[in-house]
Amino acid sequence: MSDVFDVIVIGAGPAGENVADRAARGGLSVAVVEKELAGGECSYWACIPSKTLLRPVELAAEVSRVPGLEVAPIDTAAVLGRRDAMVSRYDDGGQVEWLDSVPVTFIRGRGRLAGVRQVRVDGARDADGPLLARHAVVLATGSVPVIPPIEGLAEAEPWTNREATGVKDVPERLVVIGGGVVACEMAQALHRLGAADTTMIVRGDGLLGRVEPFAGELVHRSLTEQGVRILLGRNAVKVERPVAGGEVTVHLDDGSRVVADEILVATGRRAAVDGLGLDTVGLSRPGPVDDSMRVTGVEGGWLYAVGDVNGRNLLTHMGKYQARVCGDVIAARARGDADTLPNMRARADDVGAPQVVFTEPQVCAVGRTEARAREEGFPVRAVEYDLGGVAGASLVAEGYRGRAKAVVDTDRRVLLGVTFAGQGVAEMLHAATIAVTAEVTLDDLWHAVPAFPTISEVWLRLLEAYGM
Numbered sequence: 001m002s003d004v005f006d007v008i009v010i011g012a013g014p015a016g017e018n019v020a021d022r023a024a025r026g027g028l029s030v031a032v033v034e035k036e037l038a039g040g041e042c043s044y045w046a047c048i049p050s051k052t053l054l055r056p057v058e059l060a061a062e063v064s065r066v067p068g069l070e071v072a073p074i075d076t077a078a079v080l081g082r083r084d085a086m087v088s089r090y091d092d093g094g095q096v097e098w099l100d101s102v103p104v105t106f107i108r109g110r111g112r113l114a115g116v117r118q119v120r121v122d123g124a125r126d127a128d129g130p131l132l133a134r135h136a137v138v139l140a141t142g143s144v145p146v147i148p149p150i151e152g153l154a155e156a157e158p159w160t161n162r163e164a165t166g167v168k169d170v171p172e173r174l175v176v177i178g179g180g181v182v183a184c185e186m187a188q189a190l191h192r193l194g195a196a197d198t199t200m201i202v203r204g205d206g207l208l209g210r211v212e213p214f215a216g217e218l219v220h221r222s223l224t225e226q227g228v229r230i231l232l233g234r235n236a237v238k239v240e241r242p243v244a245g246g247e248v249t250v251h252l253d254d255g256s257r258v259v260a261d262e263i264l265v266a267t268g269r270r271a272a273v274d275g276l277g278l279d280t281v282g283l284s285r286p287g288p289v290d291d292s293m294r295v296t297g298v299e300g301g302w303l304y305a306v307g308d309v310n311g312r313n314l315l316t317h318m319g320k321y322q323a324r325v326c327g328d329v330i331a332a333r334a335r336g337d338a339d340t341l342p343n344m345r346a347r348a349d350d351v352g353a354p355q356v357v358f359t360e361p362q363v364c365a366v367g368r369t370e371a372r373a374r375e376e377g378f379p380v381r382a383v384e385y386d387l388g389g390v391a392g393a394s395l396v397a398e399g400y401r402g403r404a405k406a407v408v409d410t411d412r413r414v415l416l417g418v419t420f421a422g423q424g425v426a427e428m429l430h431a432a433t434i435a436v437t438a439e440v441t442l443d444d445l446w447h448a449v450p451a452f453p454t455i456s457e458v459w460l461r462l463l464e465a466y467g468m
């Protein structure tokens with residue numbers, strides 16, 4: 001095998017795989033180095049298993065809101081069996097086969113920078129010399145969970161997303177630290193799959209702090225009604241687990257405590273750069289990157305970073321988008337072609353990435369929240385509408401509960417952000433993404449007539465609320 005490639009990608013998660021694919025399509029030879037499983041966190045321990053565990057929860061809630069249908073109890077063993085199938089039983093054979101077909105050279109082992117355009121691979125290739133990249137090295141190593149420095153927490157061997165999404169025996173009593181996306185999604189899934197006694201410890205005054213407050217409130221209400229205990233404005237100060245795998249006690253800053261069988265930490269993620277050799281090229285972190293995903297300040301401009309590791313937006317679709325830009329740019333630069341075509345710069349990251357939180361109710365948003373738009377100095381007017389008041393929603397469910405909000409730039413009459421919360425709203429997000437990204441004016445949106453009776457009629461109601 002040649003030790004010289006046009007491009008070397010470290011990390012074969014969704015971002016790494018896509019940058020490799022695009023660079024190879026551009027005619028370059030590419031090697032991808034992966035220390036665990038091709039497909040990355042998303043395929044085995046994040047998006048895919050978490051959504052598989054949440055789908056029956058969502059479906060059961062939907063069925064329970066239509067008179068004439070009955071919800072059978074959720075069969076947890078069957079759900080976990082489907083999860084195992086969806087993660088290919090933690091076997092990446094299919095992904096490796098696809099990489100081979102691109103074609104890309106797949107190298108299993110831990111990669112690290114070893115100087116300019118050089119990558120060493122620990123493991124199988126350790127004894128060999130470094131791999132050399134003619135044009136570019138791309139960091140696509142993803143992120144790892146943050147374990148906060150709470151006394152006794154690390155020693156208590158808390159669950160992270162890996163144990164939670166890979167659960168084999170659902171604990172009866174679960175305590176979750178955090179109130180963000182992972183905390184809400186996994187608390188809901190595990191509670192409905194058997195963790196009858198689930199408590200969330202949230203340091204802020206609401207859930208899902210990055211979205212419009214009404215969305216977090218709707219999720220809070222739903223979780224509480226299902227029986228999840230949510231402690232807002234509390235901090236864990238000490239954790240005790242005297243016997244490994246035994247009962248765990250979490251002490252809170254108000255003197256109270258929570259006892260559980262397992263503890264899940266969902267307090268954010270940080271770039272996966274430990275042992276990555278950034279120091280060998282004079283860096284302490286893998287960024288910032290410019291809009292072509294090139295790490296700034298590296299002489300020769302040969303280093304790029306895509307996906308979670310660059311910290312822009314920790315979402316699979318955004319990492320893949322950055323990867324497409326990056327792979328095309330590297331190929332164009334290698335050929336000496338113009339690298340400034342519109343598809344060769346990532347501009348969607350700053351606008352406010354689209355995101356769906358797959359709780360029940362779902363929450364989805366794109367663009368800026370009202371608060372962020374005001375902070376950034378836009379002339380803003382926000383309008384809201386009760387989704388339950390739309391004919392399509394009342395057909396979907398008895399007592400449909402949900403809300404929509406649009407944030408408008410009053411000077412240019414374009415949307416800066418849109419948020420929906422409610423049953424089945426995820427598939428409405430892309431219309432909002434197009435409107436926000438393409439800056440479709442309200443006057444043009446008026447002619448995009450939503451079909452009756454769909455929940456999308458809320459678009460019309462929002463425009464009417466604006467005064468049209």
Ligand SMILES: Cc1cc2nc3c(=O)[nH]c(=O)nc-3n(C[C@H](O)[C@H](O)[C@H](O)COP(=O)(O)OP(=O)(O)OC[C@H]3O[C@@H](n4cnc5c(N)ncnc54)[C@H](O)[C@@H]3O)c2cc1C
Nearest residue numbers: 011013014015035040041042046111142307308314315316
């Ligand atoms: C519970 C959970 C649910 C999520 N759900 C969603 C969702 O529904 N939708 C969504 O868009 N996002 C979701 N995310 C976020 C999503 O998982 C990440 O944004 C996505 O996985 C990032 O892709 P990536 O390729 O940058 O990194 P990763 O998927 O983390 O892949 C990085 C790869 O690099 C490898 N690697 C790391 N270091 C080295 C090294 N030194 N040498 C070789 N290989 C290395 C790793 O083994 C890994 O395979 C979720 C995250 C979590 C935790």
Ligand SMILES: NC(=O)c1ccc[n+]([C@@H]2O[C@H](COP(=O)([O-])OP(=O)(O)OC[C@H]3O[C@@H](n4cnc5c(N)ncnc54)[C@H](O)[C@@H]3O)[C@@H](O)[C@H]2O)c1
Nearest residue numbers: 148178179180181182183203266267268269314356357358
């Ligand atoms: N459906 C999806 O798209 C999806 C699902 C899961 C995760 N993700 C992505 O994964 C990333 C990580 O998710 P996450 O939920 O871990 O992070 P997050 O940033 O969404 O939430 C972290 C939560 O932990 C809290 N927190 C942080 N430090 C704390 C501390 N020391 N003590 C107590 N609480 C603390 C924060 O206040 C917040 O509530 C997110 O950026 C998200 O984009 C996406």
